[in-house]
Amino acid sequence: MPRVVSLFLPGWPIDRLRRTLGPAAPPPDRQLILVGREGSRRIVTAVSRPAEQAGLRVGMPLTKAHALRPDILTMPADPAADAAALQRLALWALQHYAPIVAPDPPDGLVIDTTGADHLHGGEAQMLTGLVNRLSASGIFARAAVADSWGAAHAAARFLADPVRVLPHGGSRAAISPLPIPGLRIAPETVAGLHGLGFATIGDVLAVPRAPLVLRFGAALGRRLDQVLGTISEPVDPLRDPELATVRKVFGEPIGAPETIARYTTALVHDLCHTLEKRGLGARRLDLLFHRVDNSLQAIRVGTAQPVRDQKRLVRLLCDRIETIDPGFGIEIMDLTATLAEPLVLQQAVSSLIAEEKADIAGLVDVIANRIGARRLYRIAPVESDVPERSIQRIPPLAPDDGATWQGRWPRPARLLARPEPIDVMALLPDHPPASFTWRGVRRRVRHADGPERIFGEWWTRDAERAAVRDYFQVEDETGARFWLYRSADETQAASGLGRWFLHGLFA
Template sequence: MSRAVSLYLPTWPTDRLRRSLGASAPPPDAPLVLVGRDGRKRAIVAANAAALELGAAPGMAVAKAQALIEGLEVRDADPAGDDAALERLAVWALKRYSPMVAADPPDGLRLDMAGAAHLLGGEPAFLADLVRRLTDSGVGARIAIAPTYGAAHALARFEPEPSVIVQRQDLEARLAPLPVAALRLDTATVAGLRRLGVETIGELAALPRAPLALRFGPEVGRRLDQAYDRTGEPFELVEAPELVRVRRSFAEPIGAPETLARYTGKLAAQLCEALEAKGLGARRLDLLFTRVDNRVEAIRAGTAKPLRDIPRITRLLCDRIETIAPGFGIELMTLTATIAEPLDYRAEASSLIDAAVPDLSDLVDTLANRMAHGRLYRCAPTESEVPERSIRRVEPLAPPIGVTWPNDWPRPSRLIDPPAPVEAMALLPDHPPASFTWGGVRRRVKRADGPERIFGEWWVRDGELAAVRDYFEVEDEAGERFWLFRRGDGEDPNTGDHRWYLHGIFA
């Protein structure tokens, strides 16, 4: 199922100018406009948010804007540079977010999340990450995800919320209150509809189609059908010339899953040959299926390390072949290595002493492409005395970091984070608990070892300057072993409130 994304950059020309000027750029809160020629007069082409708030608007004469806004910064517009930068942004989005990206001049991008949302952690995570990266780069952005690009385009530009996700069942209700200008109609058509009293998309959709076509032509009906997913809307995908790409076209359209899988294997072989010629291995693969109705279906797969193994690439792509809807047939298949890194297959000298290290990358690739982003990881130690801070997530095949956990005191196989409060009875200041209650069950302690004192990390938080924890490894009458700690040293209340917590369970 297609999930169209519209990325709207309302102040793209001024944002791009500020980025290109670097340290010499005017402050973000200073009004800035870009001007060009409109016949004989110089008119505003674009304005930043500060200038728009003070009354500047595209099409306004520069002299009027300067008289209206004190301290207005005026620069020459560069539409060609803006379009070129938008194409580069589309290539960046292609490599990071989606296998199907197109520039939508003059101020947006068009993406399709089909085949890639599962690798990004879902649509909300995708929205948050994309907006954060653009904001950190000084680029204002609004974004919408909807079943059709016409709907996403309208919502991104006319919905009050800057980030919108709309499901198919909510499409009509979200589109109905938007103005007719959201349908990408020309100015004359919008003015004509308003003279008839038609202000919103809902009002327009309720009118008979034939009189509209007779008065305004077929464009109004076509835009309505595109927004409501009654007709397709093809677009030209961006292509980066530096990417390794192979194609196969078909004189007769194909559609059977086994046929698609067979040609996927042939494309994988061609791609590996092209990668080998450049000494590269694929880290991300995009397989596009162009249908006879000009709609594009996609599969995206990632790898844990550079790869040009034909069977493995074929298997990774064919694992998701059932998600492809061939329609009336596929006439073109394109396989692209959107991310490729240097790869040298020369084997290292074998050792007669050390055991061979098993290669887990195949298993990691298979699992990672079936799971949501971030769900597959490995735990690694990090330098911290506080137990819950001594573990961090790393990539499954990340190299060793040269840090190990201390082995002078045992650590539980299961760590409870955050620690669970328990009711305990113990003699202060340094005796282990005689019993404790957890989950409504009272457990009598038979054996105990401790205390192991851990001090707070004052360089992390000021409140931990005097903080202390005393840890005990205890065993109850049933033979189960637990890791308990008391917050505080048992004497000074400034070190903690002397409450007890369960922090781990031993296997």
């Protein structure tokens, strides 16, 4: 089932203007409006959030806005610059999130994320990450994902706070209480429906279709079908002409997996030649399938390093062919290097001179495309005494800088994400535990070593000036080894009194 994301940018013209002006932009708490022309009238085309809270609205005549707020700051609107910036934002989303992205003017994007959400940790995490990244850039956004473009569009504008995930098959129930403008219909149609007593999308869906179409035209019926997903609404994917792209058009539609794999191999061959002429290697490939029913299917694969190896790229793409539903046939295949980087070929070193190193880049790419690149990483040391801060995640093929963990005390093979509280029985306050209970299981300690005292990093924040931990390595009667610690504060640092936690497990 398709899944579509609608990204709504309610303050896009003003957010875009602030980013363009940079330090010269008016302060965020300043009441600001953008002014454009509608015929011979000057009207408000965009309002900042403080101006909206002051009662100003889009479409209001400029004279009325000045009458309500004489000190309002006005600047000219630039719809062409807004549209161009929205196009650039769509290209950014194309490179980072999904192979099918298009602008949804004047204030949004539409992204077909079918089969791509697992690469970002799931739909909820993907939407949250998208909204947060835009927010960090000064762009306020809301996002929703649903089974259809129409449902996602309505949810993004009237349900998302700031994100909303509509479950599979649950679009109708979710959008029924929403106002009629969520249907993406003309303002005069909205006014006509309001005049007949309709208030929500559910009210319109509940009545027979024929009288509505007879009164308001076929566009209303089409929007109702699109919001329910009963008819397809394909997204016309945005493509940058500067991206390396190859295409195959078929005289007769194809559908067999073997045929798709054969033509995929041919497209990869042509694309690699194009990349070679530019001195580039592919980091991300998008393979689009245009079906005869005017819908799109897509495959996206990525690599950890720039690659121009045809066999490796073909394998990555063909591993995902089983996810493609050809329907009644595929008539066009497009292969695009959505992300490419300079590739410098290195001469192979003879095994007579140096020891040959194993190349695991192909294995990393296969695993990353199956489970998501974010779930594949290496652990590297960080200079910190606090155990949970002494590690960091790095890409699996990141160069080894030779850094190691310092100290004579061993560290557990597995460090828990959060230390878990345990119940401990100790002979004396400053002795190792005689037994402890973790996750409902009581364990008797047979051997123990410690304590290793670790203080908080006082230079990071004042609260850590008094933080003290006493770590013990303990072994229970079954031979399992654990890493425990007793917390303390400045009043207990001498005796070590405090709560006990389990922080890690040894192999």
